Amino acid sequence: MADAINTETKKFLCVSCPVGCALTVSVQGTKVIKAEGNTCKLGLKYAENEAANPLRTFTSTVRVDGASLPVCPVRSRTPLPLAKMFDVTREVAKLHAVAPVKMGQVLINDVCGTGTDIVASRSLG
Ligand code: SF4
Numbered sequence: 001m002a003d004a005i006n007t008e009t010k011k012f013l014c015v016s017c018p019v020g021c022a023l024t025v026s027v028q029g030t031k032v033i034k035a036e037g038n039t040c041k042l043g044l045k046y047a048e049n050e051a052a053n054p055l056r057t058f059t060s061t062v063r064v065d066g067a068s069l070p071v072c073p074v075r076s077r078t079p080l081p082l083a084k085m086f087d088v089t090r091e092v093a094k095l096h097a098v099a100p101v102k103m104g105q106v107l108i109n110d111v112c113g114t115g116t117d118i119v120a121s122r123s124l125g
Pocket residue numbers: 014015016017018019020021037038039040041042043044046
């Protein structure tokens with residue numbers, strides 16, 4: 001009975017492939033106890049990750065001094081915890097890069113202790 005009280009129903013859109021299955025997931029804490037709507041095992045894995053520690057690739061732009069364009073697109077090298085997105089956004093907003101910038105260049109190392117870097121998505125001379 002206590003388990004039923006602590007069970008939450010969540011809806012996710014699986015983005016593991018272009019099909020985009022709509023998942024309905026029963027969650028207790030961070031544990032998936034039932035998933036519906038997935039048509040393969042990847043959907044269940046996606047739901048488990050979303051329930052336990054959702055990750056997203058961060059994308060934004062940073063100001064670049066002395067470049068041909070005023071800003072450079074950036075992204076996280078790997079997906080980072082969704083819960084850290086606001087912290088990362090604030091940190092990236094403070095950044096002023098200096099030209100030249102090379103695609104893949106690390107602009108912030110281990111951003112906000114997430115274990116991933118913010119890198120330039122293009123080169124700017
Ligand atoms: S559940 Fe499987 S088929 Fe559906 S979107 Fe996810 S990966 Fe694709």
